[in-house]
Amino acid sequence: MNTINQFANIKISAAKMFIFFSQLMDKPVLDKEGKAVGEIYDLVVKSSQVYPLSDALIIRKGFPNRKYALVKWQDIEKIDKEGVLLKTDKSAINFSQIHDEKKEFTLRRDILDQQVVDTHNHKVIRVNDIQLLVVDHALMIAHVDIGSRGLLRRLGFEKGIDFIVKLFNPKAKYLNNDHLISWKYIQPLTINPVSMTIKIDLPQKNLASIPAADLGDIFLDLNINHQIALFKSLNLENKTKIFTNIDFKTQASLLGEMNDFEISELLNNIPPDEATDFLEKLPREKIKHILTLIENKYSKRLSQLLGYSGDSAGGLMTTEYISFTKDTSVQAALEQIRQRNFKSEPAQFIYITDETHHLISTTNFRRLMLANPGEPIQNCAFPKTYFVHLDSSVKEVAYLMEKYKYFAIPVIDENNVLQGIITVDDILSQLIAFAWRRLKRIKIIQKT
Numbered sequence: 001m002n003t004i005n006q007f008a009n010i011k012i013s014a015a016k017m018f019i020f021f022s023q024l025m026d027k028p029v030l031d032k033e034g035k036a037v038g039e040i041y042d043l044v045v046k047s048s049q050v051y052p053l054s055d056a057l058i059i060r061k062g063f064p065n066r067k068y069a070l071v072k073w074q075d076i077e078k079i080d081k082e083g084v085l086l087k088t089d090k091s092a093i094n095f096s097q098i099h100d101e102k103k104e105f106t107l108r109r110d111i112l113d114q115q116v117v118d119t120h121n122h123k124v125i126r127v128n129d130i131q132l133l134v135v136d137h138a139l140m141i142a143h144v145d146i147g148s149r150g151l152l153r154r155l156g157f158e159k160g161i162d163f164i165v166k167l168f169n170p171k172a173k174y175l176n177n178d179h180l181i182s183w184k185y186i187q188p189l190t191i192n193p194v195s196m197t198i199k200i201d202l203p204q205k206n207l208a209s210i211p212a213a214d215l216g217d218i219f220l221d222l223n224i225n226h227q228i229a230l231f232k233s234l235n236l237e238n239k240t241k242i243f244t245n246i247d248f249k250t251q252a253s254l255l256g257e258m259n260d261f262e263i264s265e266l267l268n269n270i271p272p273d274e275a276t277d278f279l280e281k282l283p284r285e286k287i288k289h290i291l292t293l294i295e296n297k298y299s300k301r302l303s304q305l306l307g308y309s310g311d312s313a314g315g316l317m318t319t320e321y322i323s324f325t326k327d328t329s330v331q332a333a334l335e336q337i338r339q340r341n342f343k344s345e346p347a348q349f350i351y352i353t354d355e356t357h358h359l360i361s362t363t364n365f366r367r368l369m370l371a372n373p374g375e376p377i378q379n380c381a382f383p384k385t386y387f388v389h390l391d392s393s394v395k396e397v398a399y400l401m402e403k404y405k406y407f408a409i410p411v412i413d414e415n416n417v418l419q420g421i422i423t424v425d426d427i428l429s430q431l432i433a434f435a436w437r438r439l440k441r442i443k444i445i446q447k448t
Contacts, residue, residue: 018142019081021107021130022154027083029059031090037061038095040084041068045141047105051183054132054139057084058099058106068099073138107141111188115226116144120185122214124221129153131180144186147179189226216245228257239266244274248281264293272302273318273426280306280315313397314390316427317411317420323351324377326360331373347408347423352381359410359418361385387412390419398427 021043029037038061045052057071057079071086071093078085086093111127118125128150131143145153152158165172210218219227219242231239231254243251243266255263267275267290279287279302291302320342324333333350350368352361361381371380387410388397400409401424408423 017134019132019134020153021132023081029084029086031086032088035090037086037090037093042106042108044104044106052141061095067095067097069093069095070099115189115222117187117189117218118181118185119187119210122210122218124218141183143180143182145180189230212241212245215241219246220250224253236265236269240269244270248278251278260293263290267294268298271318272320275302276306312390313388313392313411313422317422319420321351321421323353323418325355326352326376326378328377330368330371330375330377330380333377334368347421349408351410351418352378353418357418358416359385359387359412394427397422401427
């Protein structure tokens with residue numbers, strides 16, 4: 001019996017530790033003499049912290065002519081579900097017709113009902129309520145509530161709906177499964193209307209840890225204003241991850257919001273095949289302008305790729321690959337690979353050429369790691385090298401990749417000079433697009 005009582009006491013004390021923001025909204029605010037000052041309107045928090053702490057209270061009074069006042073947290077004596085008791089006198093509080101300070105981060109304006117990114121579950125969610133933890137004299141954001149119960153709580157229907165549900169189904173999931181997400185997994189999307197950027201920004205590593213494809217999906221779930229604001233707030237690594245995983249229409253919209261420097265920085269850090277896929281869909285004059293913004297050497301690569309048909313090996317290939325001359329030592333090759341910066345993760349193959357860049361043979365990382373560091377790289381090459389030409393079709397490339405189980409295959413010109421490589425993801429995207437077009441044609445024929 002004592003154990004049951006102890007468990008009940010723990011649950012009661014835990015309940016006292018937490019309070020929902022909806023339970024504070026519109027509650028009365030009294031001065032130190034117990035005189036009515038107004039009602040709780042919003043809560044200002046310190047956004048620089050992982051779990052933001054309360055910093056001030058926004059009080060509202062009057063109807064229909066609303067007035068607002070800001071009270072610093074040190075001037076609050078007590079705050080709970082019943083309301084607020086201040087340390088100051090009513091006459092010391094200055095009200096004004098409006099309170100909309102953009103530099104502040106508040107719960108009602110910036111979080112409640114807003115779109116936020118759940119970086120843990122990799123999706124965009126809508127906040128129905130905010131759970132606060134009582135810490136000493138302050139309130140700390142602990143969780144966001146995305147469940148229907150949070151919305152009912154705000155509307156004042158929670159107790160009534162709970163009673164009805166318990167009456168018919170005491171074990172209902174609705175009563176026991178809270179839809180709470182820890183604040184540390186939340187990326188708020190609060191837009192600064194002047195700069196059109198996100199006002200606050202949790203560590204970029206929260207987004208960097210999300211797979212590129214999921215990050216693209218998250219981005220596409222947002223409205224256009226949030227997309228632009230979020231994109232501008234990201235570091236270059238996350239920008240490139242998103243840009244290469246969204247559709248052309250959205251890419252073009254983002255490009256229209258960027259200046260020349262931002263366009264140059266972004267495209268200089270995107271893999272050549274991805275940059276080519278984007279550029280070839282733009283008007284010719286726009287392509288010419290963008291190519292003048294990009295580094296000269298990289299611009300020449302892209303110009304060359306843009307000259308090939310999109311469904312040929314030349315149009316599919318990327319010019320970012322690893323190659324060494326046949327006499328390079330294994331040790332020197334490994335050292336150079338460690339020092340190189342790649343726009344995308346390199347394929348596992350390494351290409352061996354002569355001094356004039358004619359393709360001789362191929363090896364891979366595994367063979368290189370197991371080889372004698374002092375011997376030339378040519379000694380650890382595969383017995384035979386398979387390749388395609390610039391004008392080879394998608395079907396030819398796919399056939400060779402499937403037959404020899406290659407994840408990448410080199411592309412050469414008519415003189416056997418290495419021009420680039422095609423990776424399996426490039427072929428898959430082409431084949432999937434082809435399959436979709438064929439499926440649509442079949443459906444049209446069936447309808448007719």
